[in-house]
Amino acid sequence: MTDAATAFVPGHITGFFSAHPDDDPTKAGSRGAGVALDSGVTVRLEPGDGVELNGESADIEAVDRVLGALRATARVVVETDLPVSAGFGVSGGAALGTALAANAVFDRGLSENELVTIAHGAEVQAGTGLGDVVAQARGGFPVRLEPGAPAHGAMDGIPAVRDIEYVTFGELSTADVLSDNTDELTAAGQRALSSLVAEPTVETFMEASRRFAREAGLLTPPVEEAIESVADADGEASMAMLGETVFALDGGLSAAGYDATQCAVCLPGAHL
Amino acid sequence: MTDAATAFVPGHITGFFSAHPDDDPTKAGSRGAGVALDSGVTVRLEPGDGVELNGESADIEAVDRVLGALRATARVVVETDLPVSAGFGVSGGAALGTALAANAVFDRGLSENELVTIAHGAEVQAGTGLGDVVAQARGGFPVRLEPGAPAHGAMDGIPAVRDIEYVTFGELSTADVLSDNTDELTAAGQRALSSLVAEPTVETFMEASRRFAREAGLLTPPVEEAIESVADADGEASMAMLGETVFALDGGLSAAGYDATQCAVCLPGAHL
Known part of the structure; x- marks a missing residue:
């Protein structure tokens, strides 16, 4: 390793999903839809070892698995303004950014x-996500039509550009939710995807996401209250999967009196 | 129609390709690879009718076909700094930009x-291109692994960001080249794709593109001279398919003494 390289991966909020486990981690994944954010994860690879997240030593299993798959030894410096473990795809972003940067630094000659x-396989095997990576690679409003890595999955997108706001009330463990029985969640996710495929607009995405959060039983009191407050102020909000986070279109949360963070849709996917 | 909408579509240079005709225009297309440019095509839809290209009335069959498919009547105002009919995907960009803008203005509720x-189907039926549209929708260095629109085709990408220069010596008619016997061209394109898939780097892309241009018999004297001059100056250049245009990595053409236009890879695909 002679050089350093930096990759940027957009944050990603999933609005609804269904879980599709498989023994082959490249076939496992999720169907669903979300939005890529211009606030994201920066990953820098330097000589050395160990993983650092926002200045502190961290343990991100998906990153270790990516380094192992690429036979790469390096120090991985991850920086993000996004809340961690709150539904923004930080672990998936760290994994994908590590893959892009390691490929560049170690001349691995692999394709996107x-x-x-x-x-994606590293994130699935770590149990920390099922669909963020493929969505973060694409950008925009990614729709996951079929689960899995590119050879198996299928993606579409909602052709729209919007501002997004979010507020986070706490953490939810993706691993805990995914290790529970996900039958009901997955049935709700399939219904949400059907309605979005019938009309792939941002408005349908938000409505399907709200219905999913209710039907999957994932709402917490502060999340429910925020979504209702935004609706009362004529805005559109829903819950980020999986985090105690509410996201809204345009200035929906601010209009409802919340101290929200502003960002926008990120059109390019992950890149060096 | 109550509103106007504007879409941006990156320019796209194809480095090599193989032609894959099919009676179904969504299955017809090309395999190959290229680069999306941050210099592109802006398409604005306004009330009215007719197509305007850089301020002059124009006839772009692919645009008319898109309007017909979307049952849309509008004035289509296309603006671009790119040379027309010189291998930059201006007609494909105009078609894709029209589709994105018409979907927004007429609330057609279609997905990306x-x-x-x-x-893509409009461009294929007009005979003006086989692969620019899907590449322009993706951005980056798009690799067309399988021909056709998203339901049939398959794409990958070279994970790289580079500056690009180009110089144009004249026009080539895509329709004329594609209406000739393309067997030899397609065999050369398949060989080029095999070498790129084995090592998906920008350097392999440029080398495979140069070999393709030679083997397909498409080089003209000024194109051949420019590519050689860039190589003599330790740069990397090849020919844009299909135009009498040479493109180079970084400052390759300037270093060889050409008065070249600078641009960069466009990471986001076509968008509103």
Whole structure:
């Protein structure tokens, strides 16, 4: 390793999803839809070892798995303004950013699909996500029509550009939710996807996401209250999967009196 | 129609390709690879009718076909700094931009894949391109692994960001080249794709593109001279398919003494 490299991966909020486990981590994944954010994860690879997240030593299993798959030894410096463990795809972003940067630094000569596959598989095996990586690789409002890495999955997108706001009340463990029985959640996610495919607009996405959060039983009192407050102020909000986080279109949360963070849709996917 | 809408579509240079005709325009297309440029095509839809290209009335069959497919009547105002009919995907960009803008203005509620499919089919039926539209929808260094619109085709990408220069010596008619016997061209394109898939780097892309241009018999004297001059100055250049245009990495053409236009890779695909 002679050089350093930096990759940027957009944050990603999932609005609804269904879980599709498989023994093959490149086939496992989720269907669903979300939005990529211009606030994201920056990953820098330097000589050394260990993983650092916002200046502190961290343990991100998906990152370790990516380094192992690429036979790479390096120090991985991850920086993000996004809340961690709150539904923004920080672990998936760290994994995908590590794959992109390691490929550049170690001249591994892999394609985008191959790097996305490695990062997706690492995230699935770590149990920390099922669909963020493929969505973060695409950008925009990604729709996951079929689960899995590029060779198996299928993606579409909602053709729209919007400002997004979010507020976070706490953490939810993706691993805990995914290790529970996900039958009901997955049935609700499939219904949400059907309605979005019938009319792939941002408004349908938000409505399907709200219905999903209710039906999947994931709402917490502060999340429910925030979504209702935004609706009362004629805005559109829903819950980020999986975090105790509410996201809204445009200035919806501010209009409802919340101290929200502003960002926008990120059109490019993950890149060096 | 009550509103106006504007879409941006990156320019796209194809480095090599193989032609894959099919009676179904959504299955027809090309395999190959290229680069999306941050210099592109802006398409604005306004009330009225007719198509305007850089301030002059124009006839772009692919645009008319997109409007027909979306049952849309509008004035289509296309603006671009790119040379027309010189291998930059201006007609594909106009078609895809029209699809994105018409979907927004007329609330057609179609997804990105559906809009790309309509624009790709329109471009194929007009005979003006086989692969620019799907590449322009993706951005970056798009690799077309399988021909056709999203439901049939398959894409990958080279994970790289580079500056690009180009110089144009004249026009080539895509329709004329594609209406000739393309067997030899397609065999050369398949060989080029195999070498790029084995090592998906920008350097392999440029080398495979140069070999393709030679083997397909498309080089003209000024194009050949420019590519050689860039190589003599330790740069990397090849020919844009299909135009009498040479493109180079970084400052390759300037270093060889050409008065070249600078741009960069466009990471986001086509968008509103």
